[in-house]
Amino acid sequence: MSWTVMPAFESYERARESFSWDLPDEYNPAVDFLRKHEDTSQTALRYETPEGGLETYSFDELDDRSDRLAAALADLGVGAGDRVGVVIPQKPGNPITHLANWKLGAVSVPLTVLFGRDALQYRLADSEAKAVVVDPSVRETVDEIREECPALEAVIELDDGDAVRGDAHSFEELIAAHEPGIDVYDATPETPTAIMYTSGSTGPPKGVRHSHALWLGRAAAAYNYFDGGLADGEATLWTPADWAWGAALGGTLFAAWHHGCSVVGWPRDEFDPDDVYDLLERHDVTEAFMPPTALRLLMGVDDPEDRYDLSIRTFASAGEPLTSEVVDWVGSTFDDVAINEFYGQTELNLVVGNAARWFDTRPGSMGKPLPGYEIAVVDPETGERLERGEVGELAVKPGDRRVFFDEYHGLPEKTANKRTEDVPASGASGESEEQRSSGRWFLTDDLVERDEDGYVWFHSRADDVILTSGYRVGPTEVEDAVLAHEAVEQAGVVGVPDETRGEAIKAFVKPAVDDYDPEGLRAEIRDLVRDRLAEYEYPKHIEFVERLPTTTTGKIRRRSLREGDGTDE
Structure with missing residues (x-):
C-alpha cells in the first residue's frame, strides 16, 4: 500500500509526458x-508547546x-x-x-x-x-x-x-x-473530505467541498515544490502558516505524512525572525513553507548561515507573488537552498510552481504547470485561447477531475460558473487525444501571462485590474516596484476614482522604518516606479499606514483598501 503519486522523474519534460494520476479504488x-x-x-x-515544552x-x-x-x-x-x-x-x-x-x-x-x-x-x-x-x-x-x-x-x-x-x-x-x-x-477518492472556505478577498467566503483525492493532489505538488526532498521519508517540515490554510494543512502537514516525513508544530502569536531561525536549527528543519511576508521578515537577520547551524534545503512560498529581492536574498545568503514559488486555489489544488531541480526559478514568475495539469490563458470575455505573451484569465484542466473541488457548498450557480467546456486543449500535458478532448476546464479569475519559455506570470485578480487613462494596469506589478524601495515593508495597490483618468493608482504603504520623511519617501517611490515600469503606472496617491488589511492566509485584501476610508496624498 504505497499510494505514491509522484515518481522521481529526472526532467520536467519527462514528468509532463509520462505522469498520470493513478488514484486507488479505495482510499x-x-x-x-x-x-x-x-x-x-x-x-x-x-510539538513545541507555548510554554516551551516538547x-x-x-x-x-x-x-x-x-x-x-x-x-x-x-x-x-x-x-x-x-x-x-x-x-x-x-x-x-x-x-x-x-x-x-x-x-x-x-x-x-x-x-x-x-x-x-x-x-x-x-x-x-x-x-x-x-x-x-x-x-x-x-x-x-x-x-x-x-x-x-x-x-x-x-x-x-x-x-x-x-x-x-x-x-x-x-x-x-x-x-x-x-x-x-x-x-x-x-x-474512496470521491468520498467528501472537507469544506474549506475561500479567503473572501473578492466577496463573501464560499465553502469549497473537496473529496479525499484532494490530499493526493497536494502530496504530489509538495513533492515537486519541495524539490523531491520528501522522497526518502527523512525530511522535517515546518511552516509558520496556520494549519487551517490549505497550503499548510494539505501541502505541508499532510503531504509530509503521506511521504512518511515528520512535521514540527509550533503555535505562536507573533513571527520573530530570530526565534524562527532558532526553531529551524533546533529541529533540523529541511523543508519550510514560508509565505513571502515571512521570508521578508527573515531577511532582517544578518548572516543567518553563520549564526545558526541550519539544515534547510528548500523554501517553498505561496499566497502572493515573490519579489526578485526575496529570490536574490535566498541565493546570496544560503548555500544550496532552493526557493520555489507555487500557485493554487482553495478550489483547484496547487497547479503551477517552480522546481529548482528541473528548471531555473525566474523571480516574480509563478513557474510552470505542474505534472498532471494543463493550463491555458484565455480572453476573459470570449473564452478564446490567447497567444504567448498576452494577458488573460488562467484556465486549468486536471488530468483527473477528482483532485479539484466538487462544489461550492449550497451555491450551484457559482459552482457552474467556475467550470467551462469551451477551452481547446493544447496537448501539452502528456495526455492522450481522447483524454484531452474530455473533461472540464476550471476558471481562476486570475489574470496571467505565459511567456515563450512556458513560465506563468501573475498580473492580478480579474476584478483588481486598474483602468487608468485607457491603460490596463495590474496592481501586483506596481506593488513589486514599490516594494523594491528599501524603506517599504508592505504595499497594496488599488484604483481610485479620478475625474481625468477614470481611475488613478493609489498605493497603501507600510514603511519598514519608523523615522522617515513622508513627502520625500513619496517622491522616491514615484520615481522608482516610473523608472521600473511606465509613466502611467506610477502611484498618483500614496498613503502611509501602520498595517495593511490581509486575509487569514496573508494576502492583501484589496477590496478592503478600495472600500476603506483614507486620505489621498
Whole structure:
C-alpha cells in the first residue's frame, strides 16, 4: 500500500509526458497518513508547546488517539457526511481531529483561531457543522454564537477536564474514555473530505467541498515544490502558516505524512525572525513553507548561515507573488537552498510552481504547470485561447477531475460558473487525444501571462485590474516596484476614482522604518516606479499606514483598501 503519486522523474519534460494520476479504488487519508509506512513507530509530529515544552508523537500514537476520538465523536452522534469544525492552531489536536473525522466518514471544516465572532459564526452555520473541536482561546466566542448555529450539537475543548466549563466536552477526557480499534470508514477518492472556505478577498467566503483525492493532489505538488526532498521519508517540515490554510494543512502537514516525513508544530502569536531561525536549527528543519511576508521578515537577520547551524534545503512560498529581492536574498545568503514559488486555489489544488531541480526559478514568475495539469490563458470575455505573451484569465484542466473541488457548498450557480467546456486543449500535458478532448476546464479569475519559455506570470485578480487613462494596469506589478524601495515593508495597490483618468493608482504603504520623511519617501517611490515600469503606472496617491488589511492566509485584501476610508496624498 504505497499510494505514491509522484515518481522521481529526472526532467520536467519527462514528468509532463509520462505522469498520470493513478488514484486507488479505495482510499482513506487516515490510513494513508498513519498506517502505510514501513516503520509506524517513527516520529510524525514534534510539538513545541507555548510554554516551551516538547511533545513527540509517532504515527502509531496519532493512530491510537484519533481512533479514540473517532469513537467519542460517534458516541456524540457524528456519522458519515456530518461536518465537524476544527478551530485549533498548530497543536496535535488539529490533525488528530481531522483523522478522527475521516475514520468516521465525517467531513472536516478547517477554521483558524484568528477568526472573529462573525467570521466563525458564518462558517459554522453555513457548513451546518454538527460538532466543533476548539482551542480554549476561542471557546468563549463559540459560546456566544452557539444559538446562531442551529446544527451545532456538540462542542469539544482542548483542555483538561477541570478547565472545561458548561456543556462542552473535554478533548482529553473523551480520548481517555474510549478505546482504539474503530472500524475505519470504507472510503474512496470521491468520498467528501472537507469544506474549506475561500479567503473572501473578492466577496463573501464560499465553502469549497473537496473529496479525499484532494490530499493526493497536494502530496504530489509538495513533492515537486519541495524539490523531491520528501522522497526518502527523512525530511522535517515546518511552516509558520496556520494549519487551517490549505497550503499548510494539505501541502505541508499532510503531504509530509503521506511521504512518511515528520512535521514540527509550533503555535505562536507573533513571527520573530530570530526565534524562527532558532526553531529551524533546533529541529533540523529541511523543508519550510514560508509565505513571502515571512521570508521578508527573515531577511532582517544578518548572516543567518553563520549564526545558526541550519539544515534547510528548500523554501517553498505561496499566497502572493515573490519579489526578485526575496529570490536574490535566498541565493546570496544560503548555500544550496532552493526557493520555489507555487500557485493554487482553495478550489483547484496547487497547479503551477517552480522546481529548482528541473528548471531555473525566474523571480516574480509563478513557474510552470505542474505534472498532471494543463493550463491555458484565455480572453476573459470570449473564452478564446490567447497567444504567448498576452494577458488573460488562467484556465486549468486536471488530468483527473477528482483532485479539484466538487462544489461550492449550497451555491450551484457559482459552482457552474467556475467550470467551462469551451477551452481547446493544447496537448501539452502528456495526455492522450481522447483524454484531452474530455473533461472540464476550471476558471481562476486570475489574470496571467505565459511567456515563450512556458513560465506563468501573475498580473492580478480579474476584478483588481486598474483602468487608468485607457491603460490596463495590474496592481501586483506596481506593488513589486514599490516594494523594491528599501524603506517599504508592505504595499497594496488599488484604483481610485479620478475625474481625468477614470481611475488613478493609489498605493497603501507600510514603511519598514519608523523615522522617515513622508513627502520625500513619496517622491522616491514615484520615481522608482516610473523608472521600473511606465509613466502611467506610477502611484498618483500614496498613503502611509501602520498595517495593511490581509486575509487569514496573508494576502492583501484589496477590496478592503478600495472600500476603506483614507486620505489621498
